[in-house]
Amino acid sequence: MAVKVMIPTPLRAYAEKRDHVEVAAKTVGEALNSLIARHGELRRHLYQEDGRLRSFVNVYLNDEDIRYLQKEATPVKDGDTVSLVPSIAGGISTRLRWES
Amino acid sequence: MRLRLTAQVRDAIRAHGARGYPHEVCGALLGRDAESEGVGALREVTAVVPLENRRDDSPRNRFSVTPEDVLRAERAARDQRLELVGWYHTHPDHPARPSEFDREHAWPWYSYVILGVAASEPGEMTSWRLADDRSGYAAESIEEA
Numbered sequence: 001m002a003v004k005v006m007i008p009t010p011l012r013a014y015a016e017k018r019d020h021v022e023v024a025a026k027t028v029g030e031a032l033n034s035l036i037a038r039h040g041e042l043r044r045h046l047y048q049e050d051g052r053l054r055s056f057v058n059v060y061l062n063d064e065d066i067r068y069l070q071k072e073a074t075p076v077k078d079g080d081t082v083s084l085v086p087s088i089a090g091g092i093s094t095r096l097r098w099e100s
Numbered sequence: 101m102r103l104r105l106t107a108q109v110r111d112a113i114r115a116h117g118a119r120g121y122p123h124e125v126c127g128a129l130l131g132r133d134a135e136s137e138g139v140g141a142l143r144e145v146t147a148v149v150p151l152e153n154r155r156d157d158s159p160r161n162r163f164s165v166t167p168e169d170v171l172r173a174e175r176a177a178r179d180q181r182l183e184l185v186g187w188y189h190t191h192p193d194h195p196a197r198p199s200e201f202d203r204e205h206a207w208p209w210y211s212y213v214i215l216g217v218a219a220s221e222p223g224e225m226t227s228w229r230l231a232d233d234r235s236g237y238a239a240e241s242i243e244e245a
Contacts, residue, residue, distance in 0.1 A: 089164040
């Protein structure tokens, strides 16, 4: 199964500046493993030391978050797109510290 | 590191910040990264995607962007043959400096533009990049195109 894995701009430096790679995979987890097999430097940005996906990294299969599917065991089919999506947040910290 | 913002981009960020006051607002920066690396490298922002602040709990001092919004911004960039080069957000009644919360939640590589808004008047605009090892921010000079 040919699957497209989209790489967000902050991580392209670790993937020869590519915006996506095409891999053969049956599940989302296999697609991510194939990506890392090609571009090993991505591993530390995507996974924690215990092998779990980092919490600041979301993985989408087409338009759905894999957390609400079967996570990395989610099956993929020919033509699917797997997107790595960074979590974006920020703001003034002091006031929240006082409130909490 | 240098960040060039067109007049249209600067005006759009200021108008969004004033409109959203006293809440924080945020949006995506679309443009082109520098072809070279190093101190003199120039990144250019030519378009913005203003986003809705999805924080219902503390919109005055927090922003968060849903993954769907990030995907939408990435697609908008691709459609315009641009790259998603960073994000902007406002600090209502606070200086335009990154907070500890900003640092904990930032990614390297992106440009983070912060606009101070005091009593609904847009003020200082600054830009920052997180170090690769997440140890701190480096200021990025803003140039007007």
